[in-house]
Amino acid sequence: MSGQTAAAVELREATVAFRLTGGRTYTAVEQASLEVADGEFVAIVGPTGCGKSTLLNVAAGLLRPAAGQAAIFGAALDGLNHDAGYLFQADALFPWKTAIDNVAIGLEISGTPRTEALTRAQGWLETVGLGSFTQRYPHMLSGGQRKRVGLAQVLIRDPKILLMDEPFGPLDAQTRQIMGNLLLELWSKHRKAVLFVTHDLEEAIALADRVVIMSAGPSSRIIGDWRVTLPRPRDIFEIRLTHDFHALHREIWGVLREQVMKAYGQGGQAA
């Protein structure tokens, strides 16, 4: 496999199973195959509990598939994926470090001298609009501001792949849109392969080049793959009002709806 044409992330019939207490196994994802090209923005959408995050953790190397394989730029993934930056759904900033230290740490641990790391961290905080909040501790920042710091923390290491697990999930609607626009702006400047997990179809279409739909769990599969041809650069506020957006949304929702209902029919306790 040549390094030039290989996908940034490739999952080949990846199956992920967890051992439950009592010896039974729970298959979260079954034979999922997915390719993310270099510089491509792919969103995974599915009902709650469908194993979206599981798939992301496989791509990150945090989880090992029971069967199948993950490959990063053509090389089979063994252990952690060092080409990837991961933005988590829950708060993952170090609470005992200030905003600037939280961002600089990614460079410091790989040996960058502290003063240089701090200068670059300052730059990144300015990029995400927090130039005057550098000395704040995470608890002194709002949810949206913390996500910005998180984004800077991941991007300062310049990963080739960006994995995002419902990163804007806990934010309110307006903040989510602002964060979405910020993400698109940064992505257009520093083209990376993005794998973005969300349960919000609108968000997925507005952001991504491709939208991948997963079926309801357990044993979820990938059941659909749409190319989003909406023009870029996009503004998430505006794009939702266009005709093409609605047409695509209706088409995908037709498939997704059934899975969402199925997920709720199974008890919906995962909501």
Place this chain on the structure above:
Amino acid sequence: MPRLKLLALQLLVAIVALGIWQLFSTVPIAGKLWLPPFFFSTPVDVAKQVIAWFATGVIWKHLVITLWESMLAFALGSAAGVLVGFWFARQPRVAAVFDPYVKMVNALPRVVLAPIFTLWLGLGIWSKVALGVTLVFFVVFFNVYQGVKETSATLVDNARMLGMSERQMMRHVFWPSALSWMFSSLHTSIGFAVVGAVVGEYLGAAAGLGYLIQQAEGSFDVAGVFAGMFVLSVFVILIDLMVSLVERRLLVWRPQAGAQPTD
């Protein structure tokens, strides 16, 4: 409530309480003293005793001894608690093996150990330090153990994805987490260090505040007992104030309840 008014009211409580005490212990009402000075002493006598201690300077020796014992007990107990807590949290197997014994020792009222420590370590400060250590150790140990074990899984995953090695995780994730849990039990553990020192002194010593109180009690010197208690409580309040200052300095990153900003 304005600060000054609050202070005035707080003072008033002390004045009224002391006034009643003085009144009932010196002025006969309906032909008898309600608080006989032999059992209750009087505020004036207690004050005289306190002043005499400080004027002659005898109290300093005892204060320094108690302070020294408390500090040693706190330092040794905390260090052991952090280390063992950290070790157990990172080695679940070790924790599982020792679990019943930890519970057993912790269930023991520590006072019963005092005679043994006196036997082993003599009447000097070390038997008191040992008693304090057994109290401080468990407070810190349980806090650190729990804290490190419950370090957010997301935080650990994030650290790994940022490329931290096992050693860097220790330094940037587990260690700060353990220390923050140690500091969150600072008030309790320092309080226990003082309790260990004073109880130890009370049960057998040649110096210290506990010894002072015990001596006064042995000679039915009630004023001396109350004076000792007064000095002891002021001593503890001063230490507590210092802990609060240290805490404010070290835990700036900690959220205060209700201080969360919103979007």
